[in-house]
Amino acid sequence: MSSALHDDGADVEMWEVPRVKEARIEGVQWGAISAEEIIDRSVIKVTEATVNRSGVPITNGPNDLRLGTDDRQQVCGYCGHGIAKCPGHMAYVDLPLPVVNVAYRAHLLALLHCYCYVCSRPLVAKDTPRYHQLMPMDPSARVGVVKKWIRDSHAKRGGVSCPHEECGAQQPVYVEVGTTIQTNFRITEYGPDTPQFTPTDMYTMLSVIDDDDLRLFGYSPEHSHPRNWMWRVFPVMPPIIRPASKTGGGDNQLTSRISSIVKLSNDLRRFDTKTLETVQVAKYNGLLCAERVVNPNYEEPVDEKAARAAYISLCTALGGYYNSDYDSKQYHRGVASKTCIWSIYSGGKQGRYRANLLGKRVMNAARNVIGPSNGISIDEAEVPIYQCMKLTYPERVNAYNIVRLTQAVYNGPDVYPGANYVVRGEIRIDLTGYSGDRVVLRYGDEVHRHLIEGDYVTGNRQPSLHRWSVMGHRIVPVTGNTMRIHMAVTKPYNADFDGDEMNFQVARGEEERAEVQMMLASNNLIKNGSAIVCFVMHSLVSIYRIGSETSIPYDMVMQMVTESLDEGDELIHVERRPYTGREAFSLILPRNLTMRKKDVVIVDGQWREGLIDKSVANGPSGIIQVIRIDFGMKEAARFIRRAYRFLDVYGTRVRPFSFTSADTRVDIKAPEGTPDDQLRDVLGDMAMRQLESRPGRNNLIDMYRSGAKGSANNIYQICGALGGQSKFDGRPYDDFTMHYGSDAIIRRSYNDGLTPTELLTHARPCREGMASTVKKTGEVGRRHRQVSFTLSSLATMPRALTHDRTDYHQHGIRYHPQ
Ligand SMILES: [Zn+2]
Ligand SMILES: [Zn+2]
Incomplete structure (x- = not known):
């Protein structure tokens, strides 16, 4: 882009596109953060357990001002910004002894089975048969195999020793206890070197494993070194993501937990270094104290006992911070604590992500129970007036609307159609309890008026499984308490009126209204060739029956036609004579409609032959689709609206429809020798x-x-007859024959009534059907989420390769080389 000619002919420099340095994210690498990194990112070390003293955050406490603040009145002690700009800063708690990170506990347990606890070398020596057995496997799969070998060896051969000659140490058995890992030693003879494996020993052992030895079992020393699976320092999140309750008072529960972690680590630090060195989570032949093995009368020093207890409390507190399942005594009682901790805070339906980030509450929306109304167009929706008075549309005052808006302002918030407030520049005039005649509107004022007929909203019914779960509607304010939609849109919304609720959100502005117009229900008539906004239920029965009607009296035809007419519709001439059903229905067909499907023939808007069923009405090249293609969306929407009203009159006043058991009575008998499985x-x-x-x-x-x-x-x-009862996959219930001496074939019908045995036989698949429906409802939702999340990580690579960026192959979408 160099230059262009201006009006006066002079060369004018064109606006240059600034060159922006482009950075690309190639991928994301997850790993365990090391103690050094935590300290590096921290601004302070938290040493005080007390949070506040007389309302002021304590220095070096969990809410130290240098971590940022959740208080609007305060500024951050580190960066000096207020709550809007300071993102919060991290801190750490120094732990006197390393603690197993609960999140890695299972991995750590598996890893400990693979390396010697003394010399840190793999328990499978090079060039042994087992080594060669491992080599063809995927590195990460080797751990499980080795773990099983070692476990079996412990059980069958009474122990495992290090295969390296200069070491040869007898390996302990590791088990998960509470939030930590317990080391179980088997000692038969008391020697001078008591085996011991303290948390510090475990940390050292993990640290000195050779990098290549780690890779042997699929571990990554660069990204997630196993030594980082133990905490030496504990990261403290800034207060802004664990805000104190402003109303209920008291500290945030995460804050209280951080405080107790600081307190417990301070408690542990009070013991002298020598005592701390003895702390371990271990058992010797089932005894907590090694000396007891050889000397049953040995008294363990009180200090050592207390230090061990303090250490275990700290482990539990750290585990409980992330998941209350691990919380204190309750963990051992099998009762999960309800206290708010990290996993509840962030995870699940009520957690930050799904409750506040992926979905948020919105303004200018209303929710209500829905009902049917066929007096409106398919893209209209009836909204009760009391909701129209809460929702508003901000309308700019001009010469064309000043009279109407002045009246609205005069009516105020309590008289419909009124207005709730007026915005003039920076000022907002609240009309509550205000006599509106004191406000004189000027051009440019913004009147937040009540919703009136014709305002645009988007309708939504959950679960929003496809595009047609959100459609546009023009509202019609009505008296009453429920919102009402046209029955033709129940199919796309998958709605019925047994208590279903829907949301409507107001389009507040010209752009939004234009957008909603594009997604009006009347613009959503098709899906895969068949109509999605279509005839349902009673209208289908009526449209089918009217085809075989031979004589409908003139006054009835007149009523049907009159009901179907709406403002602006072309007038219809009805002759003073009885009509056949087809003649009558032809009155509301577009005049030039010509189509043929199944046995239905329509020529020039005259229905000549055939009966209209669901597929002729809604299906591909059916009436709705042909009208849409030949005459446009608007005409098709109008036809649906008219036909519904026309058929409503027919189905209630001309030939009312109802259904009784008399319609099911038959006199039949199966021929002699009919096999049972063909009876039905x-x-x-x-x-x-x-x-x-x-x-x-x-x-x-x-x-x-x-x-x-x-x-x-x-x-x-x-x-x-009900016939053979089968499982949901179609297989018969053969176990009925085996166990109850009855087969799963029911020889009677619902009309006949079932024998007690048949009733029970029928009850089982019936119950199973209901159970699977219940299960499926949740499953569909879950699967929808999974598919949408999976697709969001798909990338199209050069040469049209499709690639799952997560690379974990866990979503079922794989890398496809051509
Ligand atoms: Zn700050
Ligand atoms: Zn060894």
């Missing part, structure tokens, strides 16, 4: 034939043939 089909076919050949309308058949509800199998089971 044979009887079902007979029942179906009989119902269909009967004179007059059969409501069950109409419901099934129209596609509104029910399947052939439902009819077979009501009128014929």
Whole structure:
């Protein structure tokens, strides 16, 4: 981009795109942070357990001002910024003895089985048969194998010793106890060198393992050295992410836990160095004290006992900070503590991530129980007036709306349609309890007025599984307490009205309104060729039945047509004569509509032949789709709205629909010698034939043939026989024969009634069906989250390779080389 000609012909320098140095994140490496790194990132060492003294944070305490603050009145003692700018700073607590990090406990346990506790070398020596057995395996898989070998050797051969000649140490057995790892020694003879393995010994042992020996078992000395799996210092998070409760008073629970960790480590530090050296989590032939093995009368010094207890308390406190499952005595009682700790704070549905980061509460939205209303268009939604008075639209005053807005301001917040406040520049005038005639509007004022008819909202019903779970609507304020949507949109929202709730969010501004217009329900008519906003339930029965109507009286036709008309619709001429059902329905079809599907023939808007069922109404190249393609979205949406109202009148006043057991009565008997497993089909076919050949309308058949509800199998089971009961995967319940002497075939129908044995036989798959529905509901949600998270980490690489950036292959999406 060099230059361009200006109006006057002079060369004008074009605006240069600034060259920005581009940095690319190639990947993220996780690892265990080392004590040196923690100290390096810390601004202070926390030594005081007390948090505040008379409301002021204590120096070197968990809330020292140098860690930043959660108080708006204060500034950070380290960077000098207030709460808005200071991100908070880390600190650390110095631990007198290393402590096993609970998060790595299982890994550490496996690792300890692989290396000698004295010389830190692998317990599988080079060039032994076992070594060659290990080599072909993936390094990270070797640990598990070795762990099993060592465990077996302990159990079967009574011990394992180091294979290196100059060492040959007898290896202890390691077990998880509480939050830490206990070392169990077996001693048969008291020698001068009592085996001992203190936390410091463990730390040293981990530190001196050779890097190559670590890689042998898939460990990474660079990124996550096993010595960092033990805490020597404990990181303290800044107070800003563990804010004190402003209302309830008292400290944050994470803060209290940090405080108790500081206190416990101070307690432990009071013991002299010599006593601290004796502290270990170990047992000797089941005894806590090594000397007891040879001398049962030996009294352990009180100090050593107390130091060990203090150390274990510290371990438990550190474990409990991250996961309350490990908390103190409750851990051993098997009761999880409800106190707020790190894993509860951050993880799970109520944790920071899912509750506050991935999903947030929003302004200008309302939630309510939904109900049906077919008096509105498919892209309208009825919102109760009391909600319209809480939600507002900020409208800028101009010459065209000043009269209306002045009236709204005059009405105020309590009279509909009013306004809640007026914004003039920086000033906000609250209209609560204010007589609105004192505010004289000027051009440019922003009136936050109540919602009125035609305002745009987005509707949403959870779970939002696909795009059509969020659609645009124009609101219609109504009296009453529920929000109402058109029945044609129940399919995309997957809504029914048995207590379902939906959210509506107001589009507050011209851009938002334009965007919502693009996602109006009437713009969402298709999905894979069949209509997604479509005919459902009673409207399908009616549209099916009207096709075989031979004579509808003039006044009824008149009523149906009148009901279907809306403001702005073209007038329809109805002749003073009885109509056939097809003639009547043709009145609301677009005049030039010509289509043919199944046996349905429509020519120039005249329905000539056939019956309209679900697939002809909603399916690919069905009526809705043909109208949408030939006449546009608007016309298709209008047709749906009209047809619903037209069919509502037909289905309630011309030929009301209801369904009784009389519709299911049949007189059939299976032919002699019908095999039991064919009973359902044979009887079902007979029942179906009989119902269909009967004179007059059969409501069950109409419901099934129209596609509104029910399947052939439902009819077979009501009128014929229930037949063989099978598990959800289709296999029969053969164990019924084995255990109860009854097979899982039910020879009766719901009409006949079941025998007690049959009832119980039927109860089992019935119950299993319900249980799997319950399970599936949660599973679908979980799977949806997993898929969306997985896809968010996909990257398209050069040469059109698809790559899972996590590289862990744990999401089921793998690297595909061409
Ligand atoms: Zn700061
Ligand atoms: Zn050794």
